[in-house]
Amino acid sequence: MPKQSPVADDLDRPFWDACNAERLVIQHCNACGRFQHPPQPVCDSCGSAAQLVWREVSGRGTIYSYGVVYDTPISALQGDQPYNVAVIELADAPGINMMSHLPGTPVDEVPIGAPVTLIFEVTPGNGQKVPEWRVAR
Numbered sequence: 001m002p003k004q005s006p007v008a009d010d011l012d013r014p015f016w017d018a019c020n021a022e023r024l025v026i027q028h029c030n031a032c033g034r035f036q037h038p039p040q041p042v043c044d045s046c047g048s049a050a051q052l053v054w055r056e057v058s059g060r061g062t063i064y065s066y067g068v069v070y071d072t073p074i075s076a077l078q079g080d081q082p083y084n085v086a087v088i089e090l091a092d093a094p095g096i097n098m099m100s101h102l103p104g105t106p107v108d109e110v111p112i113g114a115p116v117t118l119i120f121e122v123t124p125g126n127g128q129k130v131p132e133w134r135v136a137r
């Protein structure tokens with residue numbers, strides 16, 4: 001489904017640039033050992049700015065839960081309703097969940113707990129790639 005194009009700013013540009021290179025990076029605080037997403041100027045836990053780094057992760061994960069959207073206010077997505085919105089738990093970034101439409105998975109047939117693999121989709125507005133996940137077969 002065609003999606004809105006994110007527009008990077010100074011804070012999240014490393015995340016979006018990595019997506020364009022088909023890599024997933026998550027902010028990691030080397031002071032307290034925590035991942036955080038979305039990106040913040042300082043660590044939400046300990047306040048460190050100097051110890052925040054971008055760490056590449058595999059994107060492997062599992063489906064924690066999901067919902068089905070029947071009535072989105074986002075006009076660009078209304079033609080694709082209803083659609084899945086799944087919560088993905090990343091295997092190598094503890095505590096980080098990301099959302100996916102699970103392309104290829106029929107609406108409301110989402111296998112909770114199933115392993116997923118990372119893909120990237122090009123958004124039509126500006127060509128920015130965004131992370132998505134597919135159920136691993």
Ligand SMILES: [Zn+2]
Pocket residue numbers: 029030031032033034043044045046047048
């Ligand atoms: Zn910290």
